[in-house]
Amino acid sequence: MGNITIKDIAKKCGVSVTTVSRAINDYPGINQATKAKIMQVVRESQFIPNNSARNLKRLENNSIVVLVKGLTNPFFNPMIDVLDKVIHNHKYSFVLQRVNDNEDEIEIASEIVLEKKPKGIVFLGGYFYHAKEKLKQLDIPCVIGAVGDIDNKSSDVCSYVHVDDVKESYKMVDYLCKAGHKRIAILAASEGDKSISALRVEGYKKALRDHGIPIDEELIRYAKPDEDIYTMARGYNGAKRLLEENVEFTAIYAISDSLALGVCRALKEEGKRVPEDYSVVGFDGMDIASYYIPSITTIRQPVEEMGEAVAEILFDMIEKDAPIQHKIFEGELLVRESSRCIG
Numbered sequence: 001m002g003n004i005t006i007k008d009i010a011k012k013c014g015v016s017v018t019t020v021s022r023a024i025n026d027y028p029g030i031n032q033a034t035k036a037k038i039m040q041v042v043r044e045s046q047f048i049p050n051n052s053a054r055n056l057k058r059l060e061n062n063s064i065v066v067l068v069k070g071l072t073n074p075f076f077n078p079m080i081d082v083l084d085k086v087i088h089n090h091k092y093s094f095v096l097q098r099v100n101d102n103e104d105e106i107e108i109a110s111e112i113v114l115e116k117k118p119k120g121i122v123f124l125g126g127y128f129y130h131a132k133e134k135l136k137q138l139d140i141p142c143v144i145g146a147v148g149d150i151d152n153k154s155s156d157v158c159s160y161v162h163v164d165d166v167k168e169s170y171k172m173v174d175y176l177c178k179a180g181h182k183r184i185a186i187l188a189a190s191e192g193d194k195s196i197s198a199l200r201v202e203g204y205k206k207a208l209r210d211h212g213i214p215i216d217e218e219l220i221r222y223a224k225p226d227e228d229i230y231t232m233a234r235g236y237n238g239a240k241r242l243l244e245e246n247v248e249f250t251a252i253y254a255i256s257d258s259l260a261l262g263v264c265r266a267l268k269e270e271g272k273r274v275p276e277d278y279s280v281v282g283f284d285g286m287d288i289a290s291y292y293i294p295s296i297t298t299i300r301q302p303v304e305e306m307g308e309a310v311a312e313i314l315f316d317m318i319e320k321d322a323p324i325q326h327k328i329f330e331g332e333l334l335v336r337e338s339s340r341c342i343g
Contacts, residue, residue, distance in 0.1 A: 082307030169203025235262025
């Protein structure tokens with residue numbers, strides 16, 4: 001039973017990891033019956049709690065944990081590389097942890113904090129709507145980077161670094177509208193998604209409304225539940241479905257450059273030309289988008305600078321006890337070969 005984790009305890013008791021952590025660490029406000037049940041399971045399972053010799057040894061572990069939602073999205077690769085380099089330059093260990101879309105990053109962070117005692121945590125991707133109390137219970141410096149949205153309450157207790165996805169998405173669709181496009185399809189994440197995709201769809205709709213263009217829900221193409229969102233295959237399949245359904249459009253806005261590359265491939269296979277027949281635009285500013293033929297019109301996020309800012313803020317908090325910081329970067333519209341004016 002020695003390998004049992006806090007997650008196993010939570011499952012046995014039918015409670016969250018955070019609740020188990022609060023019970024073990026004697027936080028006030030927890031229901032006494034629940035606490036008693038948790039502590040009984042802890043004893044029966046021979047779970048080694050926070051004040052044991054094993055965990056005291058882990059207090060010496062100078063590690064930084066990076067939790068990533070959307071690890072399949074290549075956009076994060078340069079940011080992770082920057083974080084890895086800066087963390088090692090500060091003589092800390094770098095620990096990368098993937099978080100699935102349906103997992104609660106705070107519960108995973110709570111387990112990691114209890115068992116591994118990192119000096120700081122970086123959250124990348126997804127969206128961030130968590131109770132202030134849950135974040136406070138982590139009780140270590142945290143920085144949220146490149147997420148879709150941040151609850152105001154979360155931002156009160158956590159630093160963050162990101163771009164304004166609504167504003168940057170608006171910038172892209174505004175460009176297409178001014179280029180004469182009125183039928184603009186968008187490839188988004190799954191319907192009901194609350195992360196970056198939802199914000200970029202919001203910017204898309206706002207730009208259309210400001211140009212007096214009716215919003216056609218047929219042009220908003222959501223991913224299927226079993227599809228990986230930020231992949232070339234998703235862009236390829238999304239464009240194929242648009243053509244198969246004979247949907248009328250003159251431009252496709254893909255919410256990532258990976259999607260845009262897949263779109264271009266699908267159009268080429270169907271004998272269509274980019275941008276002569278259809279304009280294709282992306283988002284993120286990945287290097288591959290500039291080398292593809294045709295090069296992809298996109299919004300460049302300053303991903304390396306954002307990674308450096310995340311690391312700088314985190315180490316200011318760890319080493320200098322600096323206060324919470326919030327930093328929003330500006331994206332850059334890069335008009336390239338894959339789009340053109342019409343009409």
